[in-house]
Amino acid sequence: PLHPGEVCPAKWKEGEATLAPSLDLVGKI
Numbered sequence: 001p002l003h004p005g006e007v008c009p010a011k012w013k014e015g016e017a018t019l020a021p022s023l024d025l026v027g028k029i
Helices: 009-014 016-028
Strands: none
C-alpha cells in the first residue's frame, strides 16, 4: 500500500489523480 507503483502499476493508475501529486513530491525529494 505504501508503494502502489511497485505493487501494481495498473492498480495505482486508478488513483493516479491522488497519487500523482504524492509521487511528484517524492520524485523531487
